Amino acid sequence: MTDINYIKNLRVPSKENPLRILMSACLTGLACGYDGTSYGDYPASARILKYDTVRISRFCPEEFSFGTPREMCDIHGGTGIDVLEGRAKVLTESGKDWTKGMINASEKMLAFAIQENVELAIMMDVSAACGSQVIYSGNRFGENKVHQIGAGVCGAQLIRNGIKVISQRDYASLEILMTKIDHGYIADAKLKDHHESDWHKEYFNTDKKL
Numbered sequence: 190m191t192d193i194n195y196i197k198n199l200r201v202p203s204k205e206n207p208l209r210i211l212m213s214a215c216l217t218g219l220a221c222g223y224d225g226t227s228y229g230d231y232p233a234s235a236r237i238l239k240y241d242t243v244r245i246s247r248f249c250p251e252e253f254s255f256g257t258p259r260e261m262c263d264i265h266g267g268t269g270i271d272v273l274e275g276r277a278k279v280l281t282e283s284g285k286d287w288t289k290g291m292i293n294a295s296e297k298m299l300a301f302a303i304q305e306n307v308e309l310a311i312m313m314d315v316s317a318a319c320g321s322q323v324i325y326s327g328n329r330f331g332e333n334k335v336h337q338i339g340a341g342v343c344g345a346q347l348i349r350n351g352i353k354v355i356s357q358r359d360y361a362s363l364e365i366l367m368t369k370i371d372h373g374y375i376a377d378a379k380l381k382d383h384h385e386s387d388w389h390k391e392y393f394n395t396d397k398k399l
């Protein structure tokens with residue numbers, strides 16, 4: 190779940206002192222997806238790229254460890270934090286064990302985030318690496334694919350080291366972020382973060398749990 194108060198309390202940046210943001214490289218348009226694409230357009234996050242009040246540091250952890258193109262992978266037996274703590278594995282669609290490579294990638298991404306002194310990360314959700322809110326549970330192929338609440342391995346690595354992460358689907362947070370980087374921007378108060386969406390509430394039955 191996102192921490193929207195953190196976004197509200199972010200400083201107002203300037204051209205001279207831009208907001209330092211880490212982004213999944215595919216969200217910046219880099220063709221680093223498993224299939225050699227950038228997975229399409231995500232305008233709610235991509236629009237920030239044109240502002241000089243933001244400094245973007247982009248990184249693709251899977252490309253770092255496995256190259257592009259590559260197999261698709263998912264987490265089996267838990268979430269990203271379980272992988273980091275040895276209770277779950279990252280397996281490719283053909284069954285290769287990429288757990289170690291993914292942990293290495295998460296450590297490299299964390300080191301890059303620290304080096305760049307980032308104040309926020311915007312990451313591609315559902316990815317076994319970059320997910321921060323929702324990921325697959327086990328293999329995503331076939332009709333029986335199952336989602337779970339949780340972060341991917343790199344998302345979990347950043348979060349447990351104190352870096353705030355939002356996803357490209359956290360539209361309320363992204364709206365507030367826009368008001369910080371564009372002083373004339375008026376946020377659309379009707380937009381919601383992913384965990385507040387109808388899909389999320391229905392799929393995870395969270396209305397009854399909250």
Ligand code: SF4
Pocket residue numbers: 213214215216221222223248249250251252313316318319
């Ligand atoms: S989601 Fe993350 S690991 Fe996957 S292509 Fe994008 S940057 Fe790379």
